[in-house]
Amino acid sequence: MSAPLIHLESISRRYQMGGETIHALREVSLRINRGEYVAIMGPSGSGKSTLMNLIGCLDTPTSGRYFLNGTDVSHMDDNRLAEVRNREIGFVFQTFNLLPRSSALHNVELPLIYAGLSAEQRRGIALQAIRDVGLEDRMHHKPNELSGGQRQRVAVARALVNKPSILLADEPTGNLDSKTGEEIMALFENLSRRGNTIILVTHEEDIARHARRILRIRDGLIASDESREPLHETAG
Amino acid sequence: MTPAARNHRRAALQIVLAELRESLFMALDAIRAHKLRSSLTLLGVLIGVFSIIAVMTALRVMQRNVERELSQLGAHSFMAHKFPAMMFQGRPNWWAYRQRKDITYAMANEVVRRATLPTAVGIEAVFWGGQVESRFASTAPNVQLYGETPGSFPVRNWTVAEGRSLNDSDVEDSRDVTVIGASLARTVFPFGDALGQSLKLNGIHYTVIGVLESRGGGAESDQENIAIVPLTTGLDRFGRWHRSLNVLVQADGADRYEDTVDEVTGILRVLRKVPPGADNDFEITSNDSLIAQFNQFTRAVRLGVAVVSSIALLAAGIGIMNIMLVSVTERTREIGVRRAVGAKKRNVMTQFIAEAVVLCQVGGLIGVALGLIGGNVAGVLLKLPLVLPLDWVVLGLVICSVVGVVFGTYPAWRAANLDPVESLRYE
Structure with missing residues (x-):
């Protein structure tokens, strides 16, 4: 059996807030294998955002160890973490977080800039990524000239452009109407079927049901971890 | 050097170049987006550089004239x-x-x-x-x-x-x-x-x-x-x-x-x-001693201009710093996004310093252009040939860059040290 893609070993994360210590995560251990489609659920304040930030290498644990792709990233310095994020993680955010003044294509190119690719290389790869989400006819538009769903698809293209190990989506449908949301979820489903590892953070049951494994977080602990047949396949 | 290390070096250089290009476009974009604010900020640099270039050009026009007048022997x-x-x-x-x-x-x-x-x-x-x-x-x-x-x-x-x-x-x-x-x-x-x-x-x-x-x-x-x-x-x-x-x-x-x-x-x-x-x-x-005496006299003028321009540029630099700090706050989210997709602190720092330099250079270039025009007005009035004090133009633009770097560093440092998690959440 190969090593898991994500391996958390009794991870804790504490914050100091006004002299008070907040235990955001308490000794959480977790394994996620390559190709899994996982939803992380929990009410606000449960620690799910902290868990997502840790998995996404935006934050480091107070104690415990995190192996990503076999490498211990729990005590890396800022620069190394930036490299890991660039190589291994693709983020999709609730508010899209596209650069407002840049074209869709340029937004998709952004991770490639920090990967150190030349302008021609970047252009080619970014074009392919934007084609993959079906937006090649809108690629020179700025985010404010795109619909919500289109923006989120640009964000997905940006997340995938570096061929990361993990697609990390934080409430990806939170700012979309339900129909557009479904479109995005269909896109994720498609990506999952093509072998991408997807971690979805959400508090909506409907959205979580697309995943094949649901982790429920409560008070900084994993309350339940269930694997299931996804809704999508039964519903056709 | 191993091929891997060489590749690494090349990649690093490419990132820097890509980022400079990136920063140039973004800075110009930011200037376009905030026309009034930017032009007020640029004004300081503009005046500083204008005064240097205008006076130096005028002095050189005069100097040519005086040298000719003094070349009596x-x-x-x-x-x-x-x-x-x-x-x-x-x-x-x-x-x-x-x-x-x-x-x-x-x-x-x-x-x-x-x-x-x-x-x-x-x-x-x-x-x-x-x-x-x-x-x-x-x-x-x-x-x-x-x-x-x-x-x-x-x-x-x-x-x-x-x-x-x-x-x-x-x-x-x-x-x-x-x-x-x-x-x-x-x-x-x-x-x-x-x-x-x-x-x-x-x-x-x-x-x-x-x-x-x-x-x-x-x-x-x-x-x-x-x-x-x-x-x-x-x-x-x-x-x-x-x-x-x-x-x-x-x-x-x-x-x-x-x-x-x-x-x-x-x-x-x-x-x-x-x-x-x-x-x-x-x-x-002799001719030479006359010209030397004239130069001694103009040295005082040059010194005065240097002092005045330095004060103008200092004020301009503070303006630049102020505007860059505002810009960093406004673009907190953008910084968060860049960090999330793999920008290092160094990359963010480079970007913001480059922006400050571009901002200064835009002001500087306008200042140089106006200064050359202003300084040569004296020459035109005296029917003297136009002069282009290339050394002062270059020096003026270098000073602009220095102002950009010096006063852009602190805002850039602030930008680079924002917490990625916090900045992604920033409203």
């Missing part, structure tokens, strides 16, 4: 005279110079007799600026009248274009003859052929025996609006009392110049009974 030539050519110190020194003995005609003639090294020695008196009349026209009362000996012509770098120069008998006999400058000739003899014609200077008629060759360049140069009469004629008419003469000397080549100065200085010291060890009680002036 021919090659390897100098002039011994009583008063310094330029005085910037005010009255007390003036009195000290006044106390000096005059250089009399007898004394000057003695120099001519004793000096062995010079190729030419002339004696000169400068009389008045007045009106000259011919039967065709009269001039404005600004014609300079010189009394000269034949030796003055090579030292003054005067060449006779038509007719003849003064000769020894003109001086010995105090003849009423004159050699006139090209500009004066054009004014009073508009139909040409000045030779043999009569001119009226201060009520007395003189016969024109020669016209000087024009030196070209500034056509209306004061140096060509002159009339030259034999020294003795002038001294007889305008008086010898309290008149100090100039001794004009030309050395035989650059390598004999110093020796010639020493010889003439020695002769004058003996004639004027200057005790050994005491300072000369007369001045030795």
